[in-house]
Amino acid sequence: MKNRTYLKASFREIAYSKGRFIAIILIIFLGTMLYVGIKATGPILNSSASRYVNQQDLSDFQIVSTAGLTEEDVEAAEAVNGVEVEPGYHFFYADSTKNEVAQVFSYANKNQQNQLVLTEGRLPKKQQEIVLDSKAKDFGYRLNQKYGFDQPDQLKKSDYTIVGFANSPMFISTEERGLTNVGNGSVDYFAYIPEENFDSEVYSILYLRDPSAEAYQTYGSTYEKKIEEKRDELKEGFSERPEERAEEIQQTAQEALRPEKEKLTSGLAEVEEAQQQLDQQKEMIERLPEEQREQLNQAQQELTKNRQALESGQREIAEQEQEINAMKTPAYSFNVRSDNPGFQEYGDLSERIAAIANVFPVFFFFIAALITFTTMTRMVEENRREIGTLKALGYSKFEIAKKYIIYATLASAIGILLGSVIGTETLPRLIFFLSSDRYNFTQLNTFYSARPILQAAAAFLIASLGSALVVLLNDLREKPAHLLQPKAPKPGKRIFLEYIRPLWSRLSFNQKVSYRNLLRYKSRMVMAIIGISGCAGLMVAGVGLKDSLGSVTEKQFGPIIDYQGIVTLSEDHLASEDREAVETILNDTKQISSNLPFFSSTVDVRKSGQATQQVTMMVPEDAEAFEQYVHLRNSAGTEDSLSDEGVVVTEKLADLFDIQAGDALTIYDEDQQKVTLPVAAVVENYLGNFLYLSKEFYQQQFDQELQPNAFFIRTENMTEKQEKSLAERLLDSKRVVNTSFMSDQIEAQEESMANLDAIVLIFVVLSGSLAFVVLYNLTNINVSERIRELSTIKVLGFFDKEVTMYIFRENIIFTLLGIVAGYGVGYLLTAFILHQASMETIIFPLVINWTAYAISGGLTIVFTLIVMLVTHVKLKHINMIDALKSNE
Incomplete structure (x- = not known):
C-alpha cells in the first residue's frame, strides 16, 4: 500500500510540474532529433543512391578507346574474373540549326546494364524509334514527334520517331550531361536508338559490372577500394592491348592498301615492258615514215604520262604507309561511376552533410544535455524537504530515488523515442525533397541507425537520470532533520560596482538588488549564459555556414581566377x-x-x-x-x-x-x-x-x-548565347577540342552549395527552437527557486510589472551577455565545421555576414520578450500566502 501510494505521488509530480516535464522532453527531443536525424541523413542518402543504381544495374566501369573497341577488347575484359561485359555504340551529334548537342547511345533488348527509367511513353521496339532524355522536353520535343539527324555518318537511317522519354542511371543529375568536342562543347541531352541502326565495324564503349560490388554502398570507401582493385586488374589485362590494337589497325590499313599497291606495281611493270619495246623501235626511227614516227612520239608521251601517274600513286601509297607506321598508339580509358556527370556531386553532398553532422549536432546535443542536467539538478534540490520527510518515515534510499528515476527515465524515453523517430523520418526526407529537383532519384530508403540513437539515449539518460541521482545521493547522506530545514540563503556580499560610487549612487533600488543577485548566485548566472550563448552560437553557425559555403565562388573567381x-x-x-x-x-x-x-x-x-x-x-x-x-x-x-x-x-x-x-x-x-x-x-x-x-x-x-x-x-x-557561339566557332576550326567558361563552373558550384541550404535552414530553425525552450526553462527554474522571495516583495507592495522586472532585469543581462558570448562561440564553431567539411579539392572560406549576428541576436531577444510575457502572466497569479507558508 505504501509503495502504491508513493508511486501515485511520483506520477502526481509530473502533473504538478508539467511545464518542467514538457520542457525536459522538448530539450531531449530537439537534441535527439537533430543529432539522430542529421547523423542518419548522409548514410540514408547514400543508401538510396546505391539502391537506385543497383536496381538499374549501373555499370561500374566504362572502357573507351581512341581507336574503337573490337571483339579482342571484349575478350580481354571478359578475362577479368567476376565482371559482366556489354559492348555498345555511342557518338556525339551536334545539330547546328538548333544549337543542340546530343549524346546518342545504342539500345538493345538484351542490354542488362544501365537500364533506363521511363518517365513517359515506352522503349523502342522498331528500328526507326528513338527514346530521348527527359531533359529533351525542355527543348520542345514531344511524343510521336519526328527526330532527324543531318548526314549521320554513324547511322544507317536519319529519321526516327520519338516513342518515349527516360532517365538514365549514368546521368543522376537533372542538369549536367557532360562535355564533348563537338557543337558548343556541352551535351544538352542523351538519346537511345536501336543497336541495328549503327553503321560501325568497331564498338564505341564497353560497359562492365561487378555483381559482387552490389553488396557495398556505392559511395562507401569499401566499394571504392574494391572498384579500384578491379580497375587495376583491368589495366593489367589491357596492358598489351594498345600496341596490339595499333598493329591491328596498321595491318588492316596495309591490307586495304595492298591491292592498290600491287596494281600500281603491276602497272609500272607493264609500262617498263612497253618502254623497252618502244626503245627498240626508236633504234630504227630514222628508217620509219613520218607518220609512224609521229605515232611513236605520241606513244612515248602517253607512256611517260602513265609512268608519272603510277609513280605519283606509289608516292601516295608510301606516304600513307608512312602515316600508318607513325600512327599514335591508341589510348584506353577506364572510367568509373564517379566519372559520370553529376555522380560525384551527389557523393560530395553526402560527405559534407556527414562532416557537418560530426560537429554541429554534437554541439547542439551538448547544450541540450547541459540544460537537462541543470533542470533535473534544480528539481531534486527543490524537493529537499520531501526527501527528508520520506527518509524520516523510514523509506529506503532506493524507494526515495524511484520517483526521480521514473521522472527522469520517462522524460528521457519520450524525448529520445520521439526525437529518434521524427528525426530519422523527417530530416532526411526534408533534405532529400529540397534537393530532389537536382537529381533523378525518386525514392528515399530510410532506416534507423542504431549507433546515433544509442549515443543519444546514453547521453540524455546520463544528463537527466545521472544528474538527479548524483544530487539525490548527496542529499540522502544527510540526516532527515537537516533535510527538513530549508537551505540557508547565500550571504549577501558587496559587489565591485559598489566601489564605483558615482555609478552605484545613480542606480535605483531595484537595479541594485538585481546586480547583487546576479553575483550572489554565480552558478545560476554561468549556466544561463552558457545555455543562451550556446543557442545563439548555434544560430550564428547555421547562418554562417550558408554565408561561408556560398562565398567560395566569390573568393575564387575574381580575387584569384581572373580569366573567364x-x-x-x-x-x-x-x-x-x-x-x-x-x-x-x-x-x-x-x-x-x-x-x-x-x-x-x-x-x-x-x-x-x-x-x-x-x-x-x-x-x-x-x-x-x-x-x-x-x-x-x-x-x-x-x-x-x-x-x-x-x-x-x-x-x-x-x-x-x-x-x-x-x-x-x-x-x-x-x-x-x-x-x-x-x-x-x-x-x-x-x-x-x-x-x-x-x-x-x-x-x-x-x-x-x-x-x-x-x-x-x-x-x-558575355551572354550565354555569345559563349556558345564562340565555342562553336572554335570547334568548327577543327583545332580546338573544348572551350570551358568560368560562368559554367560558377553556376555548377553555386548549385552544388545550394544543396546544403535545406540543412542550414533546419539548423537555424531547430537552434531557434532550442533557444526558446532553454530561455523558458531557465526562467521557469529561476521563478520556482525564488517563489518565496517574489511573494515577499509582492506583499511589500511591488506592482506586477515591478515583480516581473525583478526577474527579467537579470534575464536581460543574461541574454545580452549570452548573445555576445554566442557570437564568439558561433564564429569558432563555424570555423571548426568548415575545417571538418573541407574536401580534397575545396577549401571553404570563413565568411560570416552581419545578417548572421543580427538574426541570432534578434531571435534571442524576441524569445526573451515572449518568455517575459508568459512569465508576467504567471507571476500575476502567484498565491502569495501558500508560497510564504511553504516552509512552515
Missing part, C-alpha cells in the same frame, strides 16, 4: 600555325579583351598514407602577363610572382601533403615519369589543386621546349 575561359587545343594541332589560327579567332571576337597561351597537363602527387591527387599543372608562355589572369596571393595577403627557382603550389595541396615553401615536391607526369621540384611559394586557392611554373623553370626541369596547348581568355560580359 580556357580554350583547349587538339593534340594534333599544337603547331605554331594552328595556335596562330586559333588566336586570330580570339582576336576577332570583340568581347575578348586578351588571351594568353599556356601549357596545361594533369600530374599525380603521391604520398604514403594519403590518397593520390590529380593536380592541374599550368605553365604560361609569359609569366608577367600571367599576373593579369591568376593572382598568386599568399597567406600574408601579398601577391607572389612565378619564379624561375621553383613551383608555386595551392594551399589545399600543400596542406594535404604537408608542403611549405623551400620543400621539395615529387610529381608524376602523364607518362608516370617521376620529377622532383623545389617549392617556391604556397598560394591561396579555394577550388581545385594547381601547380604553376614559369616557362624557363619548366624547360629547365623537364628538359623540353614549352609547347602551349591552351589559351586563357579574358572577356567582357
Whole structure:
C-alpha cells in the first residue's frame, strides 16, 4: 500500500510540474532529433543512391578507346574474373540549326546494364524509334514527334520517331550531361536508338559490372577500394592491348592498301615492258615514215604520262604507309561511376552533410544535455524537504530515488523515442525533397541507425537520470532533520560596482538588488549564459555556414581566377600555325579583351598514407602577363610572382601533403615519369589543386621546349548565347577540342552549395527552437527557486510589472551577455565545421555576414520578450500566502 501510494505521488509530480516535464522532453527531443536525424541523413542518402543504381544495374566501369573497341577488347575484359561485359555504340551529334548537342547511345533488348527509367511513353521496339532524355522536353520535343539527324555518318537511317522519354542511371543529375568536342562543347541531352541502326565495324564503349560490388554502398570507401582493385586488374589485362590494337589497325590499313599497291606495281611493270619495246623501235626511227614516227612520239608521251601517274600513286601509297607506321598508339580509358556527370556531386553532398553532422549536432546535443542536467539538478534540490520527510518515515534510499528515476527515465524515453523517430523520418526526407529537383532519384530508403540513437539515449539518460541521482545521493547522506530545514540563503556580499560610487549612487533600488543577485548566485548566472550563448552560437553557425559555403565562388573567381575561359587545343594541332589560327579567332571576337597561351597537363602527387591527387599543372608562355589572369596571393595577403627557382603550389595541396615553401615536391607526369621540384611559394586557392611554373623553370626541369596547348581568355560580359557561339566557332576550326567558361563552373558550384541550404535552414530553425525552450526553462527554474522571495516583495507592495522586472532585469543581462558570448562561440564553431567539411579539392572560406549576428541576436531577444510575457502572466497569479507558508 505504501509503495502504491508513493508511486501515485511520483506520477502526481509530473502533473504538478508539467511545464518542467514538457520542457525536459522538448530539450531531449530537439537534441535527439537533430543529432539522430542529421547523423542518419548522409548514410540514408547514400543508401538510396546505391539502391537506385543497383536496381538499374549501373555499370561500374566504362572502357573507351581512341581507336574503337573490337571483339579482342571484349575478350580481354571478359578475362577479368567476376565482371559482366556489354559492348555498345555511342557518338556525339551536334545539330547546328538548333544549337543542340546530343549524346546518342545504342539500345538493345538484351542490354542488362544501365537500364533506363521511363518517365513517359515506352522503349523502342522498331528500328526507326528513338527514346530521348527527359531533359529533351525542355527543348520542345514531344511524343510521336519526328527526330532527324543531318548526314549521320554513324547511322544507317536519319529519321526516327520519338516513342518515349527516360532517365538514365549514368546521368543522376537533372542538369549536367557532360562535355564533348563537338557543337558548343556541352551535351544538352542523351538519346537511345536501336543497336541495328549503327553503321560501325568497331564498338564505341564497353560497359562492365561487378555483381559482387552490389553488396557495398556505392559511395562507401569499401566499394571504392574494391572498384579500384578491379580497375587495376583491368589495366593489367589491357596492358598489351594498345600496341596490339595499333598493329591491328596498321595491318588492316596495309591490307586495304595492298591491292592498290600491287596494281600500281603491276602497272609500272607493264609500262617498263612497253618502254623497252618502244626503245627498240626508236633504234630504227630514222628508217620509219613520218607518220609512224609521229605515232611513236605520241606513244612515248602517253607512256611517260602513265609512268608519272603510277609513280605519283606509289608516292601516295608510301606516304600513307608512312602515316600508318607513325600512327599514335591508341589510348584506353577506364572510367568509373564517379566519372559520370553529376555522380560525384551527389557523393560530395553526402560527405559534407556527414562532416557537418560530426560537429554541429554534437554541439547542439551538448547544450541540450547541459540544460537537462541543470533542470533535473534544480528539481531534486527543490524537493529537499520531501526527501527528508520520506527518509524520516523510514523509506529506503532506493524507494526515495524511484520517483526521480521514473521522472527522469520517462522524460528521457519520450524525448529520445520521439526525437529518434521524427528525426530519422523527417530530416532526411526534408533534405532529400529540397534537393530532389537536382537529381533523378525518386525514392528515399530510410532506416534507423542504431549507433546515433544509442549515443543519444546514453547521453540524455546520463544528463537527466545521472544528474538527479548524483544530487539525490548527496542529499540522502544527510540526516532527515537537516533535510527538513530549508537551505540557508547565500550571504549577501558587496559587489565591485559598489566601489564605483558615482555609478552605484545613480542606480535605483531595484537595479541594485538585481546586480547583487546576479553575483550572489554565480552558478545560476554561468549556466544561463552558457545555455543562451550556446543557442545563439548555434544560430550564428547555421547562418554562417550558408554565408561561408556560398562565398567560395566569390573568393575564387575574381580575387584569384581572373580569366573567364580556357580554350583547349587538339593534340594534333599544337603547331605554331594552328595556335596562330586559333588566336586570330580570339582576336576577332570583340568581347575578348586578351588571351594568353599556356601549357596545361594533369600530374599525380603521391604520398604514403594519403590518397593520390590529380593536380592541374599550368605553365604560361609569359609569366608577367600571367599576373593579369591568376593572382598568386599568399597567406600574408601579398601577391607572389612565378619564379624561375621553383613551383608555386595551392594551399589545399600543400596542406594535404604537408608542403611549405623551400620543400621539395615529387610529381608524376602523364607518362608516370617521376620529377622532383623545389617549392617556391604556397598560394591561396579555394577550388581545385594547381601547380604553376614559369616557362624557363619548366624547360629547365623537364628538359623540353614549352609547347602551349591552351589559351586563357579574358572577356567582357558575355551572354550565354555569345559563349556558345564562340565555342562553336572554335570547334568548327577543327583545332580546338573544348572551350570551358568560368560562368559554367560558377553556376555548377553555386548549385552544388545550394544543396546544403535545406540543412542550414533546419539548423537555424531547430537552434531557434532550442533557444526558446532553454530561455523558458531557465526562467521557469529561476521563478520556482525564488517563489518565496517574489511573494515577499509582492506583499511589500511591488506592482506586477515591478515583480516581473525583478526577474527579467537579470534575464536581460543574461541574454545580452549570452548573445555576445554566442557570437564568439558561433564564429569558432563555424570555423571548426568548415575545417571538418573541407574536401580534397575545396577549401571553404570563413565568411560570416552581419545578417548572421543580427538574426541570432534578434531571435534571442524576441524569445526573451515572449518568455517575459508568459512569465508576467504567471507571476500575476502567484498565491502569495501558500508560497510564504511553504516552509512552515
